[in-house]
Amino acid sequence: MDTNLALILVLTPLLGFLVNVFFGKSLGKTVSGAIGTIAVAISFVVSLLLFNQITSTGKGIEVTLFDWIQISNLKINLGFLLDQLSVLWLLFVTGIGSLIHLYSISYMHDDENMHKFFSYLNLFVFFMITLVIGSNLLVLFIGWEGVGLCSYLLIGFWHKNQDYNDAAKKAFIMNRIGDLGLLIGMFIIGSMFSTLDYATLKTAIAGASNLDSSLLSLAALCLFIGACGKSAQIPLYTWLPDAMAGPTPVSALIHAATMVTAGIFMVTRLNFVFDLATDVQSVIAIIGAITSLVAATIGLVQNDIKKVLAYSTVSQLGLMFLALGFGAYEVAVFHVITHAFFKACLFLGSGSVIHGLHGEQDMRNMGGLRKVMPITFWTMLISSLAISGVPFFSGFFSKDEILLTAFHHSIPLYVVGSVASIMTAFYMFRLMFLTFFKEFRGTEEQKHHLHESGSLITIPLIILAILATFGGLISLPGHSWLNKYLAPLFTKATEGEHHLGTTEYTLMGVAVLGGLLGILIAYVKYFKQDNVPEADENITGLSKVLYNKYYVDEVYDAVFVAPVNSLSKFFRDYIETGLSALVFALGKIANEIAFQGKKLQTGSIGLYLFVFVLGLCAIVSYIFLAQ
Amino acid sequence: MNVSTILIILLIGAFVTYFSGDKLASKVALLFSLAALVCSIVLLNNYSAGENISVINSWITQPKISFALNADGLGLAMVLLTAALTPIIIFSSFGNEYKNAKAFYGLILFMAFAMTGTFLAADGLLYYIFWELALIPIYFIALIWGNGDAEERRKAVVKFFIYTLAGSLFMLTAFIYLYTKAGSFLIEDLYKLDLSACEQLWIFLAFFLAYAIKIPIIPFHTWQANVYQKAPTVGTMLLSGIMLKMGLYSVLRWQLPIAPLAAKEYMNIFIALGIAGVIYGSIVALRQKDLKKLLAYSSLAHVGLIAAGSYTLTLDGLRGAVMQMIAHGFVVVGLFFAAEVIYRRFETREIEAMGGIRTQSPKFTSMFLILVLASVALPSTFNFVGEFTVLYSLSQVNIWFAILGGTTIILGAYYMLRMFQHVMLGETNSKTFADVSLNEGISFVAIIAVLLFFGFYPKPITDLITPSLETILQVINKN
């Protein structure tokens, strides 16, 4: 029964994918969209069933399908582990996934390759599910790389544009850098504990008497590098903003709600490993904090609506890692969930805007859409409030938890996190003001066509907005359902719920004030003073640096890509030809000797006989005289 | 029925094909290659049923040389690879017209014959003979049916021939030396030899030269890219899909067990060479202008990793290497076929001249992409299984090896995707690109099916090769 359920869970999206691949074109756009959506929806239903089962029994379900890879001391099964964590993830992956599929039916309706889009989405869901429910690291790795692939496919969905293709390639390769880390981490773990299976690993670590802690730290670090790649943390974050080249639903699903949280999932999954590697945990926290700040600062000045959201995603992911770094896994998970709600909603909202403007993404050319697109506006506003940490929206609770945790561990990181939060509030409302308020700044042509999106788009928005509002309820301070639910996963006693004391309330207040401050500044700057960001060429000073993302891409290009490319050219033009010439040189030398030798063969009998006699003398004297 | 049947089928096939005339040649060749495939599957069945399908007959009395074919799991796996790829390769050529087709297909079958023999031979000399025999057909295939400037081609092909022959002659010398010690060329007698460390080193090096050139391991690879580029695609497929594996297979079968001390002593150097090949090949591949050359360098990178895996002398390393060999064999044949498919339509191999194919040919794009992804070892393809195992084994030797070798997954993705982007994506190409025909599609689908099936379920192959690899390891570790 469990096996069947698990298989249905996994295989329905795959089936959807296959159907769409092979028959999508002939089925027509709507049907193929429907098939895609239904496939994910079925998975969602199965997830619900499983959730129900888990909550009632409190025990995870393990399913082993067959032996997959045999390595001398490792036996790797293709198997699934459905426990609290994975089912939780399943719920929002398939849930939000279904919504976004639904949304896409309308959003992508004008695209000739819609069936392809749905097949890729389904494939993504398949891989994401695999990632989440794999019973060992290697199955996770299938999903891990698989979602990377889908991300590649979907970013480059409009493949006629080579810039998009570049972005897709960049995403894939950046991810692969992380994947190498993950692989190495797996290798170390595999050789240390002879297993990659979560359950076995957990017992093995618990039972191990004298662990080589430095090796384990190394493993944890490598795994974290993997997480960095997938979850867009410094230094591997640059792909995520570029990934916005893909269709907006993709950004919502993959690059906001689900795939990018895989890193957090993995770290949480292996909490027992990271718990033992405290120095790595500090690294994670620091990197998370820095990422959140850096991304937030860049987000401050971006003008592309999706780019703002992308940097915001990076920033929020940074906050989650901050929490992970303190071992507050459930807090991170909480934020993952709330973030999934409001960020998906934001992206879909922005998608709705872009859809309405026929592809315009520059906020400088927007404005005043509040009236034309009320539903979009309201849902986005709710989500913005949530992300800014305005009280009682879901983001408030989760972000607050993170900051609280940070405060308890490290004041500096707390400050960094808080600053990032304030900035978040600022740029989110900068976005809101620039997009929805004041007058429309686009062309007349666009203005003429402005309209609210259809119901297939607005319904998911509304659902997500509701979730973004109330999502915080699952882990109210002091009465956290989530913490209880997740408790079986963690070996260490969790940080526990923070007692709501003075400190906590003060901090909460500070956070709220900070959020409001950000909103206020945005209000003043973009509503009151009616500023519109300058055109690209007029941006100067610090803003220019920020606008150009600290030139990180350029630096990477100069430090990594360009050297590799010139090295490649150098190898191709010099080493290869040189080596080749070296081999040919042997032949040339022989030929040259032959050429010289030919001169010796003069045709003169006298010379021949002379050499004959010399040879004779040499032989005879060597044998008889050289004693 | 024993393993010589398959050799006989292929040999007779070669002659029948030659005499069947230009028109029928391709079909006859396909028929015989399929017969060989069927035969190899039957043999595999018999083998798994525990039947003895090896052959040993004395051939030359003095010096003692036997006609000995030994079919163990490893050999059979390679035979199966050959037998499966040959029909695919032949079938893939159906879209091309070759002048003097009877000779062309005859040579292909003959080459398959020789390569199969190499994989099966259990007598050093017989093995050497097959090894050399395999060289002749490919030489002619590349020379006569190749493409590009004739003078350049001649140069490349002759260099290839002389180079590989040079390496193998040293191997022959080593074999003769072994014979003077063992009094027999039979592999089990050679395994039993107790050589001093110094002797082993020299023998190891002599073998290494032969294999390093054939595989190729840097810096002995300079023949490769040019020949791949100049040879007709069928030849390139044979070379990269099967012939390279001869070298790798031989490392496992001959080099390591015969000179284990040297292998152990200098393990790190040879692993490092393999890994250097990975990195070097990947980097050079990045900036190639010719599609086939790019694939050639990618091949260099992949086989570097396989070689590194073999030299780890661990069960994982060997097993991973073998799996990777098979996987790489299929994938590289597929990729070269994709290059050929493009060539058939665009008459060019310059990457610059391509692009914008995707919009015109969704099927081809999908299949090509799957092959590209398999080549970069995406999990769920067979290549991943192999690569993971190899990298794991490397990590057991030294974690740095795994890290450096692992760069293949980054660099590999970089150059392959870059290639894919420039070849397939972008604005629709002005030239029309007809989507794959049924014939072409069948070849692709066959390859992809194999890669995906074993990607999820590599157990049959693992079970097949493990016992023989364990035997080899026992020999390696005998003292």
Place this chain on the structure above:
Amino acid sequence: MIHIPDFAHATTVQVIFCFLAFITVITAFLTIFSRNPIHSAIYLVICFFSIAGHYLLLNSQFLAVVHIIVYSGAIMILFLFTIMLMNLNEQREVHRPRITRLGAIVSFCLILIVLITIFINSKPIVGEYDSTGEDFQSIKVLGKILLDEYMVPFEFASVLLLVAMIGTVLLSKKEKLNK
């Protein structure tokens, strides 16, 4: 060591040997150094006669006669005919490059020194030479040996001569160029 003849107490035989040897060597050199081929041929004839003298000294009269018949009588006549036929007597040899002469002299000295040194270095034959007293070189004995023991080579020599004959014919025969 070289047995330097003691001229003061030399026996007749030794004197004759030295004389003949001297003639032989000198005429041999003259053969080579003469500009005119006819002179060379004549010197060579003298050289052959001196060699025949050596044969006589060694008491092999039959061989000496045969030698004179074959060499002076046949071979040299052949040479002379050829020279005359080609009208070569006046022909002046083309200029020989110095390097050729130098090379010839060098190799001559070299091989002479090498061979002589080797023979000098070898242990000398000490004591009396055998003299069985049996007749071993009369015509009778030679005939017996030649036609009994050496019958096969004798016959085979005829094949040799036959081949030479066919060869010369083949080389000189003019064909009708009918095609």
Place this chain on the structure above:
Amino acid sequence: MGNILNQIGIENYIFLSVVLFCIGIFGVLYRRNAIIVFMSIEIMLNAVNLLFVAFSTYHQDAQGQVFVFFSMAVAAAEVAVGLAILVSIFRNIGSISIDNLKNLKG
């Protein structure tokens, strides 16, 4: 009668023969006139013949002398063939200098 070699010594014959042989070699190398070269070769053969006879006496054995007959036959045959070749060369190029025979080289 005693062995004549008791008075002369086989070594002297060897030396004489070697000197003669070397003169022959010298002649072959020194002269460019093919006829003289032939003659030099005859000198070489005669040097050997002389030594044969000397050895024959040394061993008191007739075989050496018998061999001289064969050697003479060979010399005659060689001269015949050689002159035939020479004649045809002379017919073709009107010269018998072996220096003119340098078409084949390299």
Place this chain on the structure above:
Amino acid sequence: MNTLIAITGLGIFCLLFEILNLRKAIIPITILGLIGVLALNFYEFGTEQSYYNNMVAVSKFSTAFSSLFIVLTIFLVALSHNFYQNHPTKISDYVAIKVFLLAGAVAMVSFGNLAMFFLGIEILSIALYVLAASDRLNIKSNEAGMKYFLMGSFASGIILFGICLIYGAMGSFDISEIHESALSAELPIWFPIGLILMIIGMLFKVAAVPFHFWAPDVYEGSPALTTALMSTLAKVVAIATLFKLIAGMNVISSLENQDLLNTFEVIVVIISIASMCVGNIMALRQVNVKRMLAFSGISHAGFMLMTLLTVSASAGVLLYYTAAYALSGIAAFSVILYVCRDQDNEDITNFHGLGKTNPLLAAILTASLLSMAGIPIFSGFFAKLFLFNQTIQAGYIGLVIVAVINSIISVGYYFKLIIAMYSKEPNQERTGKPFLIYATAVVSIALNIILGLFPSLVLDLLQ
């Protein structure tokens, strides 16, 4: 002995046919006769016997090599038909000379007395001088004949001097007597000097460096069929005789007694290496195919000389090597004869596109070149293999490595020809399919391959 008599008789018959005006029958009857002789020779195989005061000593060695010579002569006679088509009046002479040459060759491997050896080698040489110069109106042929003659007689003189010294030391020309007394410690120095001079003379005949200079010029200048004869039969005869001399006169043991063995072996090794290197490297830049094969022959001489290091054990190997080499040589030369019929030279350009115009002949030439290069399944490979095996067992691994390197170099020029045949466009019409040439080519290459598949057939003959 019977073989020798029969061959000589056959030669005389050939001459008679001309008198009887049976010109057309000469070649078929000669071939039949030679086949008969071959049968006779086979019949004698295995009998160890000496005839006529040990003038002719028949042994396995001599019969085996004689058979090889006879086979080669059959091929050469068969090729004569087309080659001498334009010289109908001389054909009997040509054929008779070849048959007598064979008699000389047989005498050289079955001699029991140095007189026979000397006469044999002279018959062979004189016949070759004649054949080399036989294209009497062609200045190149004249030159070749003259060069060969001068140098050959020079070498004959040295051989004769060697024989003389041996006689001086031994007092006998009989091989078995020499064999026995060679071991006595009281030998004068004349014996080893004589031996060395004889060996040097024979090295000239096999064209080993530094006595090789004549070979390329003579091969190039001679009529192609003569070149074929020289590069196959003559070379094989010479090396076999050299081997027999060394084996028959117990050279190794006697040199060992006199502490000269080491230096002798060093000399052999040096000459062998030099021959291989010079032959192969010089062949690289040759344009004329015959000249190229001459250099290739020099290098093969170097290979064959390696057997002299292991005289006691390598008779079979030598037989195999010579057979393989000569058979591929015959096959190659048949094709060359065909291709260069109407050409005044044998440049590689003549072979352009042969693969297209005459695929069979091209394949045969390819096969024979591959055999010479030592590529498996052709007997050339096994020849090298057995040779290397033998040599490594004797401990000369360095020599083998040099030989291996040389094999690699040799591929360079063999493949030049193959490439010319297959990857260049034909530049001339090639009409006609002369049966005898085709037959010779096919049969010789088939024999070559059969030897490759069943090396034991030949190899075990002399074990």
